[in-house]
Amino acid sequence: MVNTQVTEITTMETSLPKENGNKAHRERTGQRGIKRSMNDEKPVPPKREKTEINLTDKNPVSILNELRVGLKYEVVSSSGPPHSPIFTVCVVVDGQEYYGTGASKKAARTRSAEEALKAFIQFPDNVTIVSTSMRSREGNKIDFTSDKVENVPRAPRDKNPVMLLNELYPAAVYSYTFNEADSVNRFKACININGETYSGTGSSKKHAKASAAKIALVKLINYTPTASGSYIGQSDIYSHTSPENMLKADEIGRMVNDKFAEIITGDMQHSRRKVLAGIVMTRGPTMAGAEVICVTTGTKCVSGGHISLNGSSLNDMHAEIIARRCLVNFFYDQLNLLTNEETCEASIFIQKDDKKGYRLKDDIEFHLYINTAPCGDARIFSPHEDSSVDRHPNRISRGLLRTKIESGEGTIPIKGGSGIQTWDGIIQGERLLTMSCSDKICKWNVLGLQGALLSHFIEPIYLKSLVLGSLMKEPHLYRAICGRVENTLQGLPPPFLLNRPQMLKATSVETRQAQKAPNFAVIWMCGMEKPEIVSTEKGKPEQSEVSIVCKQKLAQRFINLFEKLPLVTNEKVSLMSYYDAKESIHTYVAARTALYEAFRKAQLGNWVTKPLEQDLFGFSESCQ
Numbered sequence: 001m002v003n004t005q006v007t008e009i010t011t012m013e014t015s016l017p018k019e020n021g022n023k024a025h026r027e028r029t030g031q032r033g034i035k036r037s038m039n040d041e042k043p044v045p046p047k048r049e050k051t052e053i054n055l056t057d058k059n060p061v062s063i064l065n066e067l068r069v070g071l072k073y074e075v076v077s078s079s080g081p082p083h084s085p086i087f088t089v090c091v092v093v094d095g096q097e098y099y100g101t102g103a104s105k106k107a108a109r110t111r112s113a114e115e116a117l118k119a120f121i122q123f124p125d126n127v128t129i130v131s132t133s134m135r136s137r138e139g140n141k142i143d144f145t146s147d148k149v150e151n152v153p154r155a156p157r158d159k160n161p162v163m164l165l166n167e168l169y170p171a172a173v174y175s176y177t178f179n180e181a182d183s184v185n186r187f188k189a190c191i192n193i194n195g196e197t198y199s200g201t202g203s204s205k206k207h208a209k210a211s212a213a214k215i216a217l218v219k220l221i222n223y224t225p226t227a228s229g230s231y232i233g234q235s236d237i238y239s240h241t242s243p244e245n246m247l248k249a250d251e252i253g254r255m256v257n258d259k260f261a262e263i264i265t266g267d268m269q270h271s272r273r274k275v276l277a278g279i280v281m282t283r284g285p286t287m288a289g290a291e292v293i294c295v296t297t298g299t300k301c302v303s304g305g306h307i308s309l310n311g312s313s314l315n316d317m318h319a320e321i322i323a324r325r326c327l328v329n330f331f332y333d334q335l336n337l338l339t340n341e342e343t344c345e346a347s348i349f350i351q352k353d354d355k356k357g358y359r360l361k362d363d364i365e366f367h368l369y370i371n372t373a374p375c376g377d378a379r380i381f382s383p384h385e386d387s388s389v390d391r392h393p394n395r396i397s398r399g400l401l402r403t404k405i406e407s408g409e410g411t412i413p414i415k416g417g418s419g420i421q422t423w424d425g426i427i428q429g430e431r432l433l434t435m436s437c438s439d440k441i442c443k444w445n446v447l448g449l450q451g452a453l454l455s456h457f458i459e460p461i462y463l464k465s466l467v468l469g470s471l472m473k474e475p476h477l478y479r480a481i482c483g484r485v486e487n488t489l490q491g492l493p494p495p496f497l498l499n500r501p502q503m504l505k506a507t508s509v510e511t512r513q514a515q516k517a518p519n520f521a522v523i524w525m526c527g528m529e530k531p532e533i534v535s536t537e538k539g540k541p542e543q544s545e546v547s548i549v550c551k552q553k554l555a556q557r558f559i560n561l562f563e564k565l566p567l568v569t570n571e572k573v574s575l576m577s578y579y580d581a582k583e584s585i586h587t588y589v590a591a592r593t594a595l596y597e598a599f600r601k602a603q604l605g606n607w608v609t610k611p612l613e614q615d616l617f618g619f620s621e622s623c624q
Contacts, residue, residue, distance in 0.1 A: 059110065059113075060110055060113040060114045060117055061109060061110055061113045063113070063117065064091075064093070064113045064116055064117060068093055068094075071091055071092070071093065072091070072092070073089050073090070073091045073109045073112065074089065074090050074091075075087055075088070075089055075105060075108070076088050076089065076090045076099070080170050081170070083166060084103065084166040084167070084170040085103070086101055086102070086103065086170060087101065087102055087103075087104065087105050087107075087108040088100070088101050088108060089101075089102075089105065089108035089109045089111070089112045090112060091109070091112045091113065091116055093116045096116075098112050098113075098115040098116040099112055099115065100112030100113070100114065100115055103166070103167045103170070160210070161210055161213040161214040161217055161223070162209055162210055162213045164213075164217060164223075165191070165213040165216060165217055168217075168220075168221070169193050169216075169220075171193075172191050172192065172193050172216075173191070173192040173193075174189060174190070174191055174209065175189070175190045175192070176188065176189050176190075176205055176208070176209075177190075179261055184203060184273070184276075184371075184510055184511075184513060185201035185202060185203065185208075185257060185508065185510065186203060186204075187201065187202055187203070187204060187205050187207070187208040188200070188201050188208055189201075189202075189205065189208035189209040189211070189212040190212065191209075191212045191213060191216050193216060193220070198212050198213075198215045198216035198219070199212055199215070199254070200212030200213070200214070200215055200507060200508045201254075201257060201508045202508060202509070202510075202511075203510070203511045207508075207509065207511065208508070211507045211508040211509065214507045215247070215250055215507050218243050218246050218247055218250075218507075219243070219247060222243045223243075245465075245502065245504055246504070246507070247287075248287060248465075248504070249465070249467045249504035249505060249506050249507075250506050250507045250508065251287045251290070252280045252287075252290075252367050252369050252465075252467045252504075252506070253369055253371075253467055253469055253506030253507075253508060254506075254508065255278075255280055255290065255292050256276065256277075256278030256280065256292060256295055256369045257276070257371075257508070259278065259292045259295045259524070260276055260278070260295045260297075260522075260524075263295065263522075263524045263530070263531050264522070264531070270518075270520060270522055270531075270533055272518045273297035273298075273319075273518065273522070274297075274299050274372075274513060274515070274517045274518075275297060275298065275299050275318065275319040275320070275370065275371060275372060276295070276296075276297050276319055276370070276371040276469075277295075277296050277297070277319035277320040277322075277323040277368065277369060277370045277371070278292060278293075278294060278295040278296065278323060278368075278369045279292075279293045279294050279323050279324075279326070279327050279366055279367065279368055279369070280292055280293065280366070280367045280369065281293050281348075281364065281365070281366055281367075282364075282365045282366075282367065282464075283363050283364060283365075284363045291526065292526065293326065293327055293330050293366075293525065293526055294323050294326035294327060294330070294523075294524060294525045294526070295323075295522075295524045295531075296319045296320075296322040296323045296326065296521065296522060296523050296524070297319050297521055297522040298317040298318055298319045298322060298520075298521030298522070298534075298536060299317075299318060299319070299409055299517040299536075300317055300318070300407070300408075300409070300517060300519065300521075300536035300537075301315060301316050301317060301318070301404050301406060301432065301434045301536070302314060302315050302316075302317070302432070302536070302537070302538065302539035303406065303407060303432075303537050303538070304406055304426045304427070304429075304430070304431065304432035305427075306537065306538045306539055306540075307423075307426060307432065307539075307610075307611070307614060308539070308614070309613060309614065309616075309617060310552060310617045311550060311551030311552035311555060311578060311614070311615075311617050312540065312545065312546045312550055312551075312552050313538060313539030313540050313546075313547075313550060314521075314534060314539040314540070314547050314549070314550055315432075315434060315539065315610060315614075316404070316434050316440075317521040317534060317536045317539065318375065318404070318437050319370065319521070320368065320370050320374055320437050320440075320441070321437060321440060322521060322523055322549065323368065324368075324440075324444065324449055325549040325554075326523065326525045326549055327366065327449055328449070328450065328451055328454060328549070328554060329525060329548065329549050329553075329554065329557070330525065330526070331450060331454055331458070331461075332454075332554070332557040332558075332561070333527075334347045334348045334349055335347070335349060335358070335454075335457060335458070335561055335565060336561065338351075338358070338565060339561070339564045339565065348360060348361055348364045349361070349458060351566075352459070352568075355566060356566060356567070356568050356569070356570075357456075357457055357458055357459065357566060357567060357568030358457060358458045358459075358565075359458065359459045360458075360459070360461055365464035365465075366449065366461065366463055366464060367463065367464055367465045367466075367467060368441075368463050368465070368466050368467070368501075369467045369468075369469070369506070370466070370467070370468055370469065371468075371469035371470060371510050372468065372469060372470050372471050372510065373468055373470070373471035373472065373473070373476075373477065374436070374437035374438045374441055374480070374481075375402075375404065375409075375410070375411050375436050375437045375438065376402045376411050376435075376436025376437055376438030376439055376480065377398075377399055377400065377401075377402060377436070377438040377439070377476070377479065377480035377484070378437075378438040378441075378473075378476055378477045378479075378480035378481065379438070379471060379476075380397060380398075380476065381473050381476050383471060383512075389475060390475040390476065390479075393475075397413065398479065398484075399479055399480070399484035399602065399604050400413040400414065400604050400605055401413070401414045401435065401436075401439050401599060401604050401605035401606070401607065401608075402414065402435075402436040402438070402439065403433040403434060403435055403436060403608055404433075404434045404435070404436055405431070406431045406432045406433075406434075407537075409517055411436045413605070414605035414606065414608065415605075416605075416606075417606060417608075418606060419605075419606030419607050419608045419609060420608075420609060421433060421608065421609065421610060421611050422611055423611040423612075423613040423614075426611060433608045434608075434610075435607065435608060438480040438481065439480075439607075441466070441480070441481045442480060442481050442482060442484070442485065443592075443595060444462070444463065444499075445462065445463070445481055445482045445498065445499040445500070445501065446485070446489070446492070446496065446497075446498055446499070446591060446594075446595045447460065447496065447588065447591055447592055447595065448460030448461050448462055448496070449461045449462065449463065452581075452582035452583075452585055452588050452589075453554065453555070453558045453581060453582060453585075454558075455568070455585045455587070455588040456558075456562075456567050456568060456569075456573060456581075456584075456585050457561065457565055457567065457568065458568070459495050459568070460495060460496055460497075462497075462499035462501070463499065463501040464501060464502065465501050465502035465503070465504055466481065466501050466502070466503055466504070467504045467505070467506055468503075468504070468505055468506070469505075469506050469508065469509060469510045470509050470510045470511070470512075472503075472505040474503055477503050478500075478503060481501070481503075482498060482499065482500050482501075484599075484602060484604060485498070485595065485598040485599065485602060486498065487602070488597075488598040488599075488601035488602045489594060489595065489598040490594065490597075490598070491590075491594045492591050492594050493587045493590045493591055496587070496588075496591040519535065519536050519537060520533050520534060520535055520536060520542075521533075521534045521536055522534075523547065523548070523549065525548070532547060532548060534547055551578060551614075551615070552617075555578050555581075555617075555619055556619075558581065558619075559575070559619045562575070568585075568587075569585070569586075569587070571584065571586060572584070573585075575619055576618065577615070577616050577617060577618050577619070578615050578616070578617055578618075578619065579612070579615035579616050581619075582615065595607075
């Protein structure tokens with residue numbers, strides 16, 4: 001009789017903790033199932049079945065097995081597509097069947113245990129059971145301690161977005177398209193969930209599918225990617241970004257990429273690119289009515305032997321720099337609408353209250369998209385840095401002004417000097433120096449996007465956001481585009497200010513392309529039927545003498561508006577030359593001087609300007 005009782009207790013204890021310690025003790029004492037005290041005077045009673053359980057961080061299956069030993073879980077059915085099956089598991093407790101479903105047998109078994117626990121037990125002291133292996137399909141956890149089970153929202157599991165989407169929405173339908181013209185984002189994945197489609201692009205089906213899944217999760221469940229859950233190993237750059245801004249960044253990137261694919265259709269030769277940029281205009285806080293203003297590509301500067309004395313060639317053909325010139329051309333279009341009473345309401349500008357010049361309408365915002373970090377200071381980091389914090393902010397290389405290399409790619413830091421280039425030096429073979437894109441964007445965040453000539457007509461216009469498609473390192477980007485002059489920028493005349501645009505990252509990430517950059521740039525603006533192709537060596541289009549955004553063309557548009565619109569100041573404007581017209585807007589010149597001085601005070605170098613002779617052409621030459 002005693003042996004039977006001992007056998008039953010031993011069977012029960014096999015499912016309880018500390019089994020290995022009990023077994024070793026029994027081997028030392030030579031007895032089974034009975035413990036003795038240290039002085040061996042009397043035996044210690046055998047353990048009884050547990051009635052109190054420590055519920056902290058316990059899995060429901062473990063809790064149920066401790067309360068009811070020997071339970072059997074049976075898979076009764078499986079359904080769903082092969083990539084996302086749904087299992088149903090049944091467990092019988094006290095003659096009652098309890099069912100659970102899940103994306104795996106383990107998850108379904110956990111759910112069935114949860115159902116059993118809810119049905120027959122009420123735990124005291126309001127202790128919460130945490131299901132470590134299974135959360136509900138809606139991302140909730142269940143508290144068995146209350147009489148009424150409530151759903152408490154929880155963040156989704158930290159895992160690949162495609163896996164998470166398949167668990168939450170097993171009925172999602174995937175489709176793919178292949179765009180041979182786009183050498184970078186060749187694949188486009190579309191996910192249809194409940195009649196709504198979410199799309200993403202990538203260099204492979206895997207990347208495109210992951211991008212689309214991330215977009216869908218952000219919109220459906222306010223999903224926030226984390227470093228460990230990122231499918232490409234990127235650091236956690238979404239931690240301070242709201243779901244609304246994430247969706248806006250993705251929509252801006254998608255619009256620019258789709259427009260480029262549209263304008264370059266059928267032109268395989270000019271579809272090759274390394275840097276793609278575009279500017280999107282929005283009206284109000286949402287993306288409703290958003291419009292692509294321009295799309296550009298390019299990574300090189302003009303050869304020193306092809307610089308122009310009459311403003312007919314482009315100096316800098318990096319994509320984001322040309323995009324800004326396209327935006328200036330768009331501003332001229334909008335100002336031209338103000339010269340006609342029938343079209344003035346359609347313009348994005350309205351006259352200022354003091355009747356001196358114009359300003360943007362309140363709901364108009366501009367967003368710059370670049371598929372990669374701008375060259376220069378914003379790109380001086382290791383792409384595989386895990387930390388989102390710059391651990392070496394005081395390194396001598398941080399924040400330095402940098403120049404692009406003539407006839408090549410990349411930038412080099414400025415080493416002293418006056419920052420002045422001479423015409424005869426360039427002609428004799430000195431390398432033509434052009435400030436990096438990071439430096440120019442920083443300049444735009446102080447002086448505005450409109451430039452010197454347009455400052456005669458309008459107030460400064462600043463970027464609302466900067467959206468990157470890859471190489472997004474927030475500390476470095478912030479330092480490059482505004483942070484490095486925060487402490488030294490002084491004496492800005494109103495209405496100029498230091499703009500701090502939102503820094504966002506698109507979900508469709510572009511992978512690194514180890515290839516030679518093409519020797520052309522693509523320029524498209526709204527209203528154009530076909531893009532303009534510019535030779536980066538000559539700075540001129542292949543099919544015409546001058547580009548639509550070169551200095552000569554913009555000077556011509558300025559002089560056409562000069563007598564038709566009121567100016568922001570009453571100061572006399574010199575029209576002797578292009579250079580004189582730029583220097584006549586004294587508030588702009590003062591702001592520019594303050595910016596250059598801020599760089600010098602921060603010991604970041606002297607701003608390098610082009611030879612003065614480039615801007616000395618007369619307006620009569622631009623009208624020829």
